[in-house]
Amino acid sequence: MNVSFYDFKSLHDQDFKKQYLERVSSILEENSYIEGKDNFAFEKQFAQLQQSSFCSLVANGTDALEIALQAQGVQVGDLVGVPALSFYASAEAIINIGASPVFIDIDPDSGLLCPRALKKTLETHELKAVMPVHLYGHPCAMQEIEALCSPLNIPIVEDGAQAQGATYLDNGKPVGSRQNLSTFSFYPTKNLGALGDAGAIMGSSEELMQKVVMIRNHGRSPQGHALIGRNSRCDHFQAAALLLKLEKLAAQNQVRKSLAKRYFEKLAPLPLRLSPETFLEHSSWHLFPIRCQDASERKELMSFLKERQIGTALFYEKALTEEMPLQEFPGDVTVAPEFNQQVLCLPLNPFLSLEQLEYVERSITQFYG
Ligand SMILES: *Cc1c(COP(=O)(O)O)cnc(C)c1O
Numbered sequence: 001m002n003v004s005f006y007d008f009k010s011l012h013d014q015d016f017k018k019q020y021l022e023r024v025s026s027i028l029e030e031n032s033y034i035e036g037k038d039n040f041a042f043e044k045q046f047a048q049l050q051q052s053s054f055c056s057l058v059a060n061g062t063d064a065l066e067i068a069l070q071a072q073g074v075q076v077g078d079l080v081g082v083p084a085l086s087f088y089a090s091a092e093a094i095i096n097i098g099a100s101p102v103f104i105d106i107d108p109d110s111g112l113l114c115p116r117a118l119k120k121t122l123e124t125h126e127l128k129a130v131m132p133v134h135l136y137g138h139p140c141a142m143q144e145i146e147a148l149c150s151p152l153n154i155p156i157v158e159d160g161a162q163a164q165g166a167t168y169l170d171n172g173k174p175v176g177s178r179q180n181l182s183t184f185s186f187y188p189t190k191n192l193g194a195l196g197d198a199g200a201i202m203g204s205s206e207e208l209m210q211k212v213v214m215i216r217n218h219g220r221s222p223q224g225h226a227l228i229g230r231n232s233r234c235d236h237f238q239a240a241a242l243l244l245k246l247e248k249l250a251a252q253n254q255v256r257k258s259l260a261k262r263y264f265e266k267l268a269p270l271p272l273r274l275s276p277e278t279f280l281e282h283s284s285w286h287l288f289p290i291r292c293q294d295a296s297e298r299k300e301l302m303s304f305l306k307e308r309q310i311g312t313a314l315f316y317e318k319a320l321t322e323e324m325p326l327q328e329f330p331g332d333v334t335v336a337p338e339f340n341q342q343v344l345c346l347p348l349n350p351f352l353s354l355e356q357l358e359y360v361e362r363s364i365t366q367f368y369g
Contacts, residue, residue, distance in 0.1 A: 003347050003356045005311035006189055010351035016244065020195075023240040035217075036236030042243040043200075049246070050164075050176035052202040054209040057234035057242075058216050061161045061185020064199035065093035067232060068181040069129060071201075071211040072155040074099050078128035081121055083113040084321045084336035086133040090159050091320050091329075094131070102127060103321050103331025109276050111135060111289065111339055115144035120332065122148060129155050134163035134175055136315075136345075137191065137284030138275060142178060143170040161185035161199075164192045165253035166284035175284075176202040181212075186242055191256070191286050192249050194238040252350035256285035259348050259357055263288055266361040270368050273342070287315055288348040295341040302344060304367045310360055313345045 027036060039057055047055035058064050074080060076098030082090050084103040091101045102125050105117040113132045121127070130149055132140040140158070149156055160166070160182045163175040176182040184190075186198040203209045214221050219229030261280060268274070273291035275283070292298040305312050319336040320326050346360060 001356060001359045002309045003311060003352070003360055005313055005345075005347045005349070007349050007351040008188070011193075011349075012195075019244055020241060023244065024237060027236050027240060033236050034233050036239060038236055038243045039234060039239040042239050042246065045243070045246055046200065047176075047202060049249070050174040050182075050202060052174075052176045052182070053204040054202065054206065055176075056201045056209060056212045056216065057239060058199045058201060059232040059234055060197040061183060061187060061190075061199040062089040062093050062096075063216075063230075063232040064183035064185065064201045065090065065131070065157065065159060066097050067212055067215045067230075068157045068183050068201050069094065069099065069131075070097055070215055071208050072129055072157060072181060074128050079125055081118065081125070081127045081130040082320070083131075083133050083135070084319050084331055084333040085111055085316075085340055086135055086159065086320060087161070087316065088320065088323060089161075090131060090133050091323075091326055099128065101320075101326070101329050101331075103326075103329060103333050103336075105331070105333045105335045106339060107141075108335050108339065110138060110279070111275075111343070112138055112140045113145065114335070115141050115148060117332070118145060119148055122152065122154075125330070127154055129157055131157050131159055133159040133161075134166055134284075136275070136289050137162045137166050137286035138279045139163065139166050139168050139175055139282050142168055146178075146180075156180040158182040161187075162190065162286035163284050164190065165249060167282045169278060169282055172282075177204075179204055181208060186238070191253060191284050192242065192245060195241045196238055198234045198238040198242060253284055255350040256348060257281075257283075259352055260285045260288055262354070262357055263346065263348070263361070266358075267364065270365060272364075272368075285348055287313075287345045289315070289343050289345050291339070291342040292344060293342070298342060298344050301364070301367055305360075305363055308359075308363045310363060311347055315343065315345050316340065 043055040078099040107114040186194040215229040216232040219227040
């Protein structure tokens with residue numbers, strides 16, 4: 001049996017192709033390539049789904065982070081707190097706008113930004129903003145993070161690139177529904193993916209979101225150019241794909257959740273560490289991380305599964321503090337590199353059959369048996 005990590009063939013099936021090509025044809029007739037009607041429709045519907053007041057489509061998830069930080073007033077020379085384990089872009093976005101990342105260690109159970117480590121960082125560094133990352137689709141401990149940042153008036157920009165459909169631990173509402181600005185990526189592999197690059201920013205403050213809308217389109221306002229912005233518009237063809245795919249997101253996330261539950265039941269007896277069970281209900285299960293004893297056991301398991309034609313993946317090769325271009329930036333970090341050596345992600349996508357999942361479980365059990 002072959003179990004691939006992603007399944008684009010099922011995602012972009014005949015039905016989708018037909019519907020999408022019809023939209024492409026209409027867009028060509030309408031001659032509306034930028035900020036077309038599907039952009040506005042998607043922004044409205046995605047904001048509703050995530051229970052947020054405003055949504056603004058941009059060119060990609062990295063731009064979304066940069067623009068959100070800029071809208072929050074982060075400037076050249078400012079310090080921004082970011083977890084030591086994330087996709088490279090979380091730190092890169094901070095540097096691209098002339099600010100510097102301060103790396104914050106992760107919680108040893110969840111792999112997410114650790115509130116205790118954040119508290120320590122706030123005592124030693126004057127942060128201009130903090131960027132929690134809902135890694136794997138697991139929501140960060142926002143209540144604790146906000147309790148630390150609010151008294152100091154430090155804005156929070158949530159990197160929700162992997163968390164479309166995830167819900168917060170404290171109130172069960174979707175990621176994007178808090179007062180903070182939140183960003184999303186629609187890179188094709190994400191839970192909601194475009195047919196190329198796209199991203200979005202969400203927020204409840206009209207003032208902040210107006211700034212976002214200006215920055216993404218050359219600083220343009222109804223009264224003329226109001227600030228130095230950039231071009232980070234999302235084209236109509238991507239918005240059309242996103243609007244079509246949005247209809248299925250909730251059901252697909254439901255499938256991800258039930259597959260995750262299944263993995264939990266079957267893998268629990270094995271000498272592996274799984275994510276804390278609280279995430280079963282709240283994660284968008286963008287990825288299903290398991291943790292081996294160490295890097296060498298992980299390597300053996302990976303090749304054992306590969307021989308059985310099961311696709312696995314490392315997210316990520318290195319912790320951010322170990323990335324060569326990021327080594328000059330500060331951070332008191334010990335947990336993230338070790339955690340990162342142990343993590344392996346198992347196939348989990350909405351088209352994975354129970355049969356395939358059982359084959360993965362059996363293979364892993366065999367490895368440890
Ligand atoms: C994918 C991702 C991004 C970047 O999104 P792009 O659309 O590729 O620019 C940022 N942060 C995290 C955590 C991601 O997973």
